Amino acid sequence: MISIQFLVTAFVVVIAPGTGVIYTLAMGLGQGPRAALWAALGCTFGIVPHLLAATLGLAAVLHTSAVLFNVVKFAGVAYLLYLAWQAVRSGGALAVTAESTTQHGYTVARRGALINILNPKLSVFFLALLPPFLSGNAATATLEMAMLGSVFMALTFAVFVIYGLFAAKARDVMLSSERVMTWLNRSFAALFVALAGRLAIERA
Template identity: 75%
Template sequence: MLSLQFLVTAFVVVIAPGTGVVYTLAIGLGRGRAASIWAAFGCTVGIVPHLLAATLGLAAVLHTSAVLFNVVKIAGVAYLLWLAWSALMSGGAMRVEPRNQAEAGWVTARRGALINILNPKLSIFFLSLLTPFLSGNPETATAEILLLGGVFMAMTFAVFVLYGLFAATARDWLLASERAMRWLNRGFALAFAALAGRLALERA
């Protein structure tokens, strides 16, 4: 089950820049170390519904139901566009500023969780990622999926924390330049908008 091939595959998937990485970097730069850890935690928790869907076979239902897939997808696109707007809006949740208004850690985590929860492709992704590494024994399939999924989540949290801490370390240097802050906010807004566009083009 926990083969080297799975660990390498999972690691490559986790470190690849995606919505969760962009979110964690933005939070690390905008709000510091503690907030970036909450962001990593939220993104990791957002994996749970998709892992359960893959375990219970709901991913196949999502894959075959165009209506359900599109409902979740549209919500996800709208949410990413809101994040893009909040990176540009003064006082926005995703805006990088020297003195961002403090927010509770669970709010930061909830925002990160929603990013993953509202991506319908993740359920199908988990089904396709984990299936090749199962033993083929129906009696242990559920336990194997949960184990592999748990390892993937632990790896996600660890890597995202490192991303967030790296961003938080660069925070003081970058916030010293108003020009750098302007381009950071534009860059994050563009990244979230691009991710929304990519999600909008996804098909079940």
Template identity: 75%
Template sequence: MISTQFLLTALVVVIAPGTGVLYTLALGLGRGRRAALWAALGCTLGIVPHLLAATLGLAAVLHASALLFNVVKFLGVGYLLYLAWSALRSGGALNVEPSTRVEPGPAIARRGALINILNPKLSIFFLSLLTPFLSGNPATVTQETLILGAIFMAMTFAVFVLYGLFAATARRYILGSARIMAWMNRSFAAIFALLAGRLALERA
């Protein structure tokens, strides 16, 4: 069940830049190490509903229901566009600036969790990712799915923390340049807007 092939596959998936990685990087650059750690935690916790959906068979229901899929999808699109706007707005959640404003950690984590929760494709993704590595024993499938999911979450948190700490370290080098900060904010906004457009085109 827990094979080298699974660990390598999970690692490749986790390392690949996605919305969670971008969010963690933005928080590390914009707010520093503490914020990056909360962002990593939130993005990891956002996996839980999709893992449970895959375990309980709800992923198949979501995939079969076009209406439910589209409701979650467009909530996710709207949320990603909100994050794009917050990267451009002075004082916004993702705005990279020299401000030392401290934001409550749970609020940072909640935003990170919503990024994953409002992506309906993740439930289907977990179903397809974990199934090949199950033993095939119906009596242990739930336990095996939860164990593999927990390992995936642990790897996600560890890798995201590294991304966040890297960004927090780089923060000190960009705060002295208004041009670099403006470029970073526009880049994050553009990327989140593009991700929103890609999500809008997804089909169940």
């Protein structure tokens, strides 16, 4: 049974602006609703490895292994800096332009998935978030973790879709000015750099 307390906690966590939200907004503004949906899907599936790690106990290994944690962490930092470059580079994959560009949905989703996969704090986060909401029955703990994780993923996808479609709806209004587009690209780049900096100082 999924408790109201878990739903409220999960919802608060999901709506908080993070890397996935920023990426989905960038895709919605830059390429429209289709790209926003693929971005939301990719970010959601990027959660799966971390949920599995938390369920199988691998998150504890990651938490105690400084070397493994830092390898994944700095790969994530490098990837976020790459996305920042793609936001400000002319013709970059994340650049917001007035021209409607169409990228393959798989490519958009893959970037979104990597954003979450390369964030080692997510595994530790789920290891802390899910267990307090278990019934305490060891025989059903794995099933309960899977159910809670599935609900969290469903909430993530739904909220990210709303964010993305909102951004896509605002596309025509916000992209009517060259100055606004320049400001948006620089802002997205700055946000990715800031998130990379925050991830870089995280500890296991």
